[in-house]
Amino acid sequence: MIKLGIVYDQFLYPWFGGGGAVHAFEVVKRLAKDFSVIYFPSTQVFNVPSDTLIKKAKELETYGIKISDEFYEMNEKNMKANPKSILEKYKLDVDFLYEPDHRSPDIFYLGKRLGKFGLTIHVPLFYKDSLNYLRRLVKFYKVTPSGKGFYTRFLYNELVAKPRYRKLLRKFPPTFIASVSQGSLEESGVQGEVIIPGNAFDPSLLKYRNKGKEDYIVFWSRLNQDKGLPEIPDILRILKGLGVNTRLILAGKFFNKYYETLFWKKVKKYNLNVEYLGFVEREKLDAIVSRSKALIYPSHVDGFSLVMLEALALGTPVVAYSIPAIRSVYKDLKAVKLVEEFNKVEMAKKLADILRLSEKEIEEEMNDNTLLNFLELHSSWDNVERSVKEIILKHLEK
Incomplete structure (x- = not known):
């Protein structure tokens, strides 16, 4: 051998x-x-x-x-x-x-x-x-x-x-x-x-798909500037200006006290609805992500993004910056909305488009044949x- x-x-x-x-x-x-x-x-x-x-x-x-x-x-x-x-x-x-x-x-x-x-x-x-x-x-x-x-x-x-x-x-x-x-x-x-x-991704995630949606969006990852954490309140503020009010559920660990403080200052200043869960048990996190209407993901540093892959497996659309690694992996998927890096206005608009969709319309997009084939390939x-x-x-x- x-x-x-x-x-x-x-x-x-x-x-x-x-x-x-x-x-x-x-x-x-x-x-x-x-x-x-x-x-x-x-x-x-x-x-x-x-x-x-x-x-x-x-x-x-x-x-x-x-x-x-x-x-x-x-x-x-x-x-x-x-x-x-x-x-x-x-x-x-x-x-x-x-x-x-x-x-x-x-x-x-x-x-x-x-x-x-x-x-x-x-x-x-x-x-x-x-x-x-x-x-x-x-x-x-x-x-x-x-x-x-x-x-x-x-x-x-x-x-x-x-x-x-x-x-x-x-x-x-x-x-x-x-x-x-x-x-x-x-x-x-x-x-x-x-x-x-x-x-x-773990194929057990697929069991959470098509179980209904609730009126919130999610973000989970390393909570730092690499993943666009400081920009999230700005994007949510723009979203409010577009007439779309939603709740953000945030999970993960803050890696920098300065950016943690800055994040919560913005949340308070803009009067945003943010629920912070910290570290969450895997099954609970999967259930939360699967019922959310979108993953907001303004990441600047990624090689592939398992977070995005798992969100898609759980039946949740993604809005992300079109950085090279993410673009090269996910560009052909309708359920992934890519916007130019740092374009917070366009990211808010893409989120608004998703949040205005009915539950049935989201499910149809998440069961597109191209996406299902992509998930099958990445499920083992x-x-x-x-x-x-x-x-x-x-x-x-x-």
Whole structure:
């Protein structure tokens, strides 16, 4: 059986790693049925307490994923050396190395030793168009009292990410780069293969469809500026000006006190009807989303958006900004209304159009054949794993 080495960090972290981590776990546990999988934890994991690492490692092994013996040896010695010395200790007795959710340069250094490696990106490696990136950052990231702002992101892209990856790609070119969407490749300006489907949802969500709608809209995700949180009250205010009053149900965790305070100040100033639920149990959240008339999703940073995919599976239309990743995945679906990024007026108008529809009209749109075919393709992680496996095998044979 082909030996496949996996280089990654999130499997051993005791916290939720977002959509990329979900993708990585679901794909790799399935790859373990088709390959002999050996996991080489990235160097970052050694900052996690040793007992936590062992607990997570043992859980991972129950899925048929073998963990490198060297990892256990280094963990036992409480290894805190520099990344280079850690990577040198890994014995790469595998045929190919793969990183399912690129987060660390480790894959390049290990891949150089083996000669064959691939990686999947979920967000851009870097933003190629510097001026466009700066323009966007100024609009949605701004400056916070902590001193962090658009310039910190911009300088990181220009002084760290862009030169680092251009150098790595030149010195240690991967056998392949894959992406969960065409948009992330375009923004990086790199050539690669698109995994189709790039992500999947739990098919149990489909049971919530066509169970009726109530007069509210929803937003759930990381509650920060990347996801357009500060713009949501402005959009709802414009919506009121169009003669459409609705309630917003908000779920998730606020990641920044400044933006949390700003959000609630706007809600109070504009006299908006917002219900905040915080973290919600999955079944309760699914029921809430399925009965809402729309998901408002003014996200500026996404590689695919599992939130949008799950909303569609639950039978709820989406209004989102037409950023490259979202556009490349969802542009052909009538139930997804895309507007130019930062165009809050147009987003409010699209929401108003949906909120004025009858329940029957919404159900008809959510049962469009194109959407149903899209959902069928994205309703199983087996389909995602199959696409990844085909890419790996294709490049192994070269």
